[in-house]
Amino acid sequence: MRLVKENTSIDFLGPMRRKVAVTVSVLLVIASLASLATRGLEFGIDFTGGILLEVGYQEAADMQAIRGDLARDGYTDAQVQRFGAEDVVLVRLPPQEGDGDEIRRRLRATLESGGEQIDLRRVEFVSPQVGDELKESGALALVVALMLIFVYVMIRFQWKFSAGAVAALAHDAIVTVGFFSVFGLPFDLTVVAAVLAVIGYSLNDTVVAFDRIRENFFALRGKSAEESMNISINEMLARTLITGLTTLLVLVALLVLGGESIAPFSIALIVGVIVGTYSSIYTASATALALNVSAQDLIEPIKDPSLIDDLP
Numbered sequence: 001m002r003l004v005k006e007n008t009s010i011d012f013l014g015p016m017r018r019k020v021a022v023t024v025s026v027l028l029v030i031a032s033l034a035s036l037a038t039r040g041l042e043f044g045i046d047f048t049g050g051i052l053l054e055v056g057y058q059e060a061a062d063m064q065a066i067r068g069d070l071a072r073d074g075y076t077d078a079q080v081q082r083f084g085a086e087d088v089v090l091v092r093l094p095p096q097e098g099d100g101d102e103i104r105r106r107l108r109a110t111l112e113s114g115g116e117q118i119d120l121r122r123v124e125f126v127s128p129q130v131g132d133e134l135k136e137s138g139a140l141a142l143v144v145a146l147m148l149i150f151v152y153v154m155i156r157f158q159w160k161f162s163a164g165a166v167a168a169l170a171h172d173a174i175v176t177v178g179f180f181s182v183f184g185l186p187f188d189l190t191v192v193a194a195v196l197a198v199i200g201y202s203l204n205d206t207v208v209a210f211d212r213i214r215e216n217f218f219a220l221r222g223k224s225a226e227e228s229m230n231i232s233i234n235e236m237l238a239r240t241l242i243t244g245l246t247t248l249l250v251l252v253a254l255l256v257l258g259g260e261s262i263a264p265f266s267i268a269l270i271v272g273v274i275v276g277t278y279s280s281i282y283t284a285s286a287t288a289l290a291l292n293v294s295a296q297d298l299i300e301p302i303k304d305p306s307l308i309d310d311l312p
Contacts, residue, residue: 033178053120059087176272180267240277
């Protein structure tokens with residue numbers, strides 16, 4: 001028989017702390033939704049449509065000179081980022097007039113105006129219609145993911161746990177996207193992928209915690225649901241913190257060394273891991289506790305075949 005702790009070291013789910021955690025979560029979600037409604041998101045060309053160029057230089061690219069050349073020729077909305085190596089640059093532009101060949105010729109002339117030959121490695125054109133379709137697809141992917149997760153957790157545990165898991169995941173997704181709205185960070189398909197990855201990360205943490213809670217509901221008979229959950233969270237705390245910290249170390253290294261093009265992806269994951277670790281401890285368990293989850297909810301009803309014979 002597995003030994004369990006009789007006393008918790010940290011009272012995570014005490015009534016007062018639960019109220020504080022719920023208040024913080026509600027305020028974060030409201031602030032995120034308000035920012036999304038008023039400020040919106042700084043959509044990249046994946047969603048708005050436009051032109052993406054990957055340009056190779058013979059030496060380390062002078063970013064200021066490139067931005068100056070583009071602004072001089074009327075490309076004031078151009079976004080210029082390093083793409084891995086210092087001699088490779090990504091240039092993002094809003095939709096331009098003219099056909100593809102003419103646009104390539106004009107842009108090459110602008111980028112070579114400083115006298116340096118360039119290697120135009122990649123040119124991609126995205127229409128606004130395609131961007132609108134990607135917005136719908138990205139939102140639909142998030143909704144479908146949450147629905148399927150609700151069904152999965154309900155089958156594996158019980159609907160009260162499922163509601164807690166989905167509440168935590170929706171909280172993580174909204175706050176992560178809201179962070180990009182509040183700070184005006186570029187939002188593209190890589191960020192959507194990061195948000196989906198955050199949902200997977202947070203779900204893993206939540207399911208592991210729920211597994212321990214389910215074990216302790218039966219192992220710690222006589223204790224309340226709140227006490228059993230507190231013990232379970234404390235038993236999983238070292239694992240949760242180690243997983244979160246090691247993941248953050250990798251993501252910070254990716255943010256610092258990965259270049260500007262991968263920065264939004266890294267930032268989304270960093271915010272998501274921090275928020276997801278918090279929500280797996282508080283939001284998911286607190287929601288299940290608010291729904292009065294108990295050991296009885298996890299006991300499968302015994303079906304007596306003899307009772308079926310007695311039915312009229």
